[in-house]
Amino acid sequence: MTVINNALFQRFETIVGSSHALHQDELVASYTTDWTGRFQGSTPLVLRPGTTDEVAAIVRVANDAGIALVPQGGNTGLVGGSVPLRGEVVLSLLRLDACEPVDILAQQVTLEAGVTLAQAQSHVSPFDLAVGVDLAARDSCTIGGMIATNAGGINVLRYGPMRDQLLGVEAVMADGSVISHLEGLEKDNTGYHLPGLLAGSEGSLAVITKARLRLHPHLEERCSAMLAFNSVQDAVRATAQLRRSVLDLQAVEVIFREAMDLVSTYISTSIPIGSDGSAWLLVEAASSSDPTDQLADAIDQLGALVSDVAVGRDSTSRAGLWQFREKITEAIATQGTPHKLDVTLPASQLAEFVTKIPEIISRVDSGATAVMFGHLGDGNVHVNVLGEGGLEPHEAVESAVLNYVAQLGGSISAEHGIGTAKKEFLHLNRSSDEVAIFRAIKSSFDPKGTLSPNTLIPPEQQ
Ligand SMILES: Cc1cc2nc3c(=O)[nH]c(=O)nc-3n(C[C@H](O)[C@H](O)[C@H](O)COP(=O)(O)OP(=O)(O)OC[C@H]3O[C@@H](n4cnc5c(N)ncnc54)[C@H](O)[C@@H]3O)c2cc1C
Structure with missing residues (x-):
């Protein structure tokens, strides 16, 4: 686990105040285990900044001191990206929870990263407007986490995933500088689209502090x-x-x-x-x-x-x-700790995939079963592996299922992301040239590996 000496602890505490620098076991416990219970980490410190300036100050100190941070929103992510599995410091964004007034003319809103989806929905609904993405974790998942994972959910076939809702972001870069592009212009071809790049970056490139979202008419x-x-x-x-x-x-x-x-x-x-x-x-x-x-x-x-x-x-x-x-x-969670696989198949392969999966799984682990559901309109199937086998056989099952997905031309992560859980399978969908570009992007955004260094990008083979 990262060691935070007294001087460093005091620098962090001075930034957020003593009640928002948590280190006692009972206070950090809920930040170190993920929603499923499958990913359990440890941390010397959870920091809960209340403003973008505080986020920037924390990131600057961490970057200078060589301390790795894991940004965290509602901790509902399902691929182990939100918890400190290598003893990182947790940067919780939950106190950044302000909603700016709805821009009715533009049909847009600017929200801080820690606003939950349910809060965002209640904030815009009096104006007969709606957020384009909806999902069952709405009471806990945050706008920042949803952008960082490019969350999908139940309305993707109509409005697209989170990336399609994004008109701009404010974000803290790994050196503590702040970029802000929140004007909400529908047309703005002035170069690279950084919000699009941060969508799906899973905390590895920058800490999202605010977002400008496109809204849709509320359909009563x-x-x-x-x-x-x-x-x-x-x-x-x-x-x-x-x-x-x-x-x-x-x-x-x-x-x-x-x-x-x-x-x-x-x-x-x-x-x-x-x-x-x-x-x-x-x-x-x-x-x-x-x-x-x-x-x-x-x-x-x-x-x-x-x-x-x-x-x-x-x-x-x-x-x-x-x-x-x-x-x-929730029903699956009552049956034990599931191994969650979240895949997309081409429409022509969907039926074959769903029909063959039980056989493919039982060939590897006869005690395991697959509980499947998903967003069929998008070709997205959630495969939850449950059973007596324990985690190691489940990993063999995971490998068999994900290889089969790739063989059928599908994606090994439809909407949950890669996190720490799917890193070793990234090569099934991304060529070595693409992964090399990912590494180059990561090192130009975060040369010292301050932000979620254990997420998304697999280590280079020696
Ligand atoms: C019951 C349930 C249903 C779900 N249904 C869906 C679904 O239908 N579709 C779907 O796509 N997902 C679904 N999920 C997964 C999850 O809710 C989403 O991935 C959600 O977007 C994560 O938001 P969060 O605030 O909880 O992020 P967290 O879990 O806290 O973090 C997720 C990732 O984002 C990073 N991150 C968080 N906040 C920031 C920030 N401000 N800046 C930079 N990086 C950040 C973290 O480091 C981590 O890598 C579901 C989860 C549950 C528990």
């Missing part, structure tokens, strides 16, 4: 439907058809068999339709006028592809359907 009128399918292939075909025919399509989420059984038990509610099915879609259409007919017509056109349908029009019945999707991650 909504209709949700749960569709049951007898085969995965039918669900994939139906998704393609719905994407063509429902202009106001907001989300197409999928729940596969094991995940449906697990969540139904967890929420003590029986599966609403198609209890013998193989896959269920949760489909939502949203518009300024009632989209129910549009969605109903499109579902009718699916004909025999669908085995059963349940529709939710009012907010209570919609929430009743959505709980089956939103509670899955």
Whole structure:
């Protein structure tokens, strides 16, 4: 673990104040273990700055002293990037939680990095505006963390991931300098797009302190439907058809068999339709006028592809359907520490992938099972490996699954990022020339390796 001598501790404490420089075991515990419990680190110090100037001062001191920092938001990241696995100092951004007034003319807002997604949603909704990205961790995940991971979530097929919402950032660079580009110009071709580069950089290039986000009209009128399918292939075909025919399509989420059984038990509610099915879609259409007919017509056109349908029009019945999707991650967490794999497949390979995965996993570890769900509209499947095998067999399973994904032309990380968990598999999707460019970018932003040095980029082979 990093050693912080007294003089250094006092310099950090002077910047943030004694109540925001935490070192006692019981106070740092929640900052050193990730949401899943799989990644447990240790730290000599958690620093909780309240302003960008304080962030800059901390980073400057750390960079001068050769101390590595791990920026942390809500600590809901799922790839071990938010916790100090090599004894780094944790830089918590949660106190940067101010929301600037909504710019109604531009339909934009500037938010500090520690604002949670739920706070951002409540801040903009009185103006009939909405944040383009939504995900189940909304009460804890922060704008800074969502940018750093380029979070996706349930509305990517309509609005894109976090990178597409970003019009500008303020960020502290590894030497403590601050860059700020928050004017929010929709057209601004003045060179490299630094916000786009920071999106998905997982804390390795700069500490994001503020962001200017594009907002979208809040679509009050909504209709949700749960569709049951007898085969995965039918669900994939139906998704393609719905994407063509429902202009106001907001989300197409999928729940596969094991995940449906697990969540139904967890929420003590029986599966609403198609209890013998193989896959269920949760489909939502949203518009300024009632989209129910549009969605109903499109579902009718699916004909025999669908085995059963349940529709939710009012907010209570919609929430009743959505709980089956939103509670899955919690339901899985009750079964032990899952090994989470988050992959994207080309549409043409999705059904084969989902169908073959149980066999591929049991070949490596007969005690392991896969619980799968995801964002089918984006080809994104979350594979959660559970079982008696313990972590090492799970790593062998991970290798088998990710190699299979790459063989099918898919991505080993759809939306959670690489973090520390997937570094050794980066070569499956990125050539050595690309990884060399990643290293060059990292060293030009952060030559001393102050910011998250253990994340995203694998060590060079000797
Ligand atoms: C129940 C649940 C559901 C989820 N659903 C989704 C989903 O649908 N889609 C999806 O994409 N993800 C999902 N996630 C993963 C996670 O919520 C997102 O990755 C989220 O964006 C992380 O935000 P955070 O504030 O918790 O970041 P953290 O977990 O604190 O950090 C994540 C990474 O970002 C870096 N970081 C954090 N803040 C900053 C900053 N200000 N500047 C620079 N780097 C920073 C960290 O160092 C780390 O590498 C889910 C997680 C949970 C627990």
